[in-house]
Amino acid sequence: SQKIEQNSEALNIQEGKTATLTCNYTNYSPAYLQWYRQDPGRGPVFLLLIRENEKEKRKERLKVTFDTTLKQSLFHITASQPADSATYLCALSRGYQKVTFGTGTKLQVIP
Amino acid sequence: DGGITQSPKYLFRKEGQNVTLSCEQNLNHDAMYWYRQDPGQGLRLIYYSQIVNDFQKGDIAEGYSVSREKKESFPLTVTSAQKNPTAFYLCASISLGGLGTEAFFGQGTRLTVV
Numbered sequence: 001s002q003k004i005e006q007n008s009e010a011l012n013i014q015e016g017k018t019a020t021l022t023c024n025y026t027n028y029s030p031a032y033l034q035w036y037r038q039d040p041g042r043g044p045v046f047l048l049l050i051r052e053n054e055k056e057k058r059k060e061r062l063k064v065t066f067d068t069t070l071k072q073s074l075f076h077i078t079a080s081q082p083a084d085s086a087t088y089l090c091a092l093s094r095g096y097q098k099v100t101f102g103t104g105t106k107l108q109v110i111p
Numbered sequence: 112d113g114g115i116t117q118s119p120k121y122l123f124r125k126e127g128q129n130v131t132l133s134c135e136q137n138l139n140h141d142a143m144y145w146y147r148q149d150p151g152q153g154l155r156l157i158y159y160s161q162i163v164n165d166f167q168k169g170d171i172a173e174g175y176s177v178s179r180e181k182k183e184s185f186p187l188t189v190t191s192a193q194k195n196p197t198a199f200y201l202c203a204s205i206s207l208g209g210l211g212t213e214a215f216f217g218q219g220t221r222l223t224v225v
Contacts, residue, residue: 004153034213043117043201043216044154089153091214098169099144099205099214103153 002028004102006090012108019080021105023073023090028100030092033066035075038087038104047088048075080109114138117202117217123225124189124196132187132220134202142205143185144214147171147198154201160185189222197224 005024013019023033031052036044050057050066050073057064063076077084090102115136124130134143142161146154156169160179174193179185185204189196199221203214 006153008151036214041199041219041221043203043219044214046213046215049213098156098159099203100156101146101154103151 002026002092002100004028004090004092004100006088006102006105008103008105010106010108012110013080015080015082015109015111017080019077019084019107019109021075021088021090021107023075023102025071025092028071028092029068029094031094032092033064033073034091034093034099035062035064035073036089036091036101038089044089044101077107080107082109082111085109115202115204115215115217117200117220119220120218122220122222124222125225127191129188129190130222132189132200132202132222134185134187134217135183136185136204136215137183138204138206138215139182140204140206140215141182143179144203144205145169145175145177145185145187146201146203148201148219149198157187157200196222198222 003026034049035047038044048064050064061078065074085108087104087106089104093099118133144159145157155171158177160166176188201219202217
């Protein structure tokens with residue numbers, strides 16, 4: 001069955017550094033890979049989407065890479081700020097059918 | 112403002128009761144989804160619907176039921192058959208006319224069995 005793995009341990013980094021989160025998947029060939037941010041007690045908020053034929057996508061301080069050979073996506077936040085502290089979820093889909101989410105990685109940016 | 116609204120924010124259920132969680136969207140999205148999230152866990156898909164009067168089971172549909180009588184509404188009923196219903200429930204919608212599958216989420220309903 002499809003499996004999405006994100007580092008379940010929290011990631012602590014110093015303010016100003018680049019945070020890198022990893023999403024690995026197996027038994028799946030997604031057409032789309034997405035990253036969401038979730039704050040405690042709130043619904044996830046969409047950040048970035050990358051398609052299977054794209055290698056990299058950027059938006060302001062965010063960068064996502066998508067390696068379909070390694071079956072891996074990396075999510076980078078440059079010049080991290082305490083306000084970036086949240087849980088980040090990776091999600092995969094082949095279109096409008098099931099959107100499957102990973103368990104998320106909690107990021108803590110230390111001032 | 113367009114968006115997706117879930118209600119209530121908090122819900123308490125007695126053992127053996129059915130409860131219904133509301134999800135309404137005014138984004139004119141075709142597809143709607145229900146997810147369950149347990150503490151420290153990811154989102155698990157319960158049911159989804161791509162068109163009115165049609166829906167499919169997700170990974171953990173047992174003990175839940177849904178309806179899609181209107182495009183804007185996708186209520187979820189947690190039945191007494193769901194043995195461990197305490198969780199955070201999230202509704203999402205997606206436009207099928209877009210280039211990607213960005214999901215818009217509601218703010219969630221936290222259900223507690225008392």
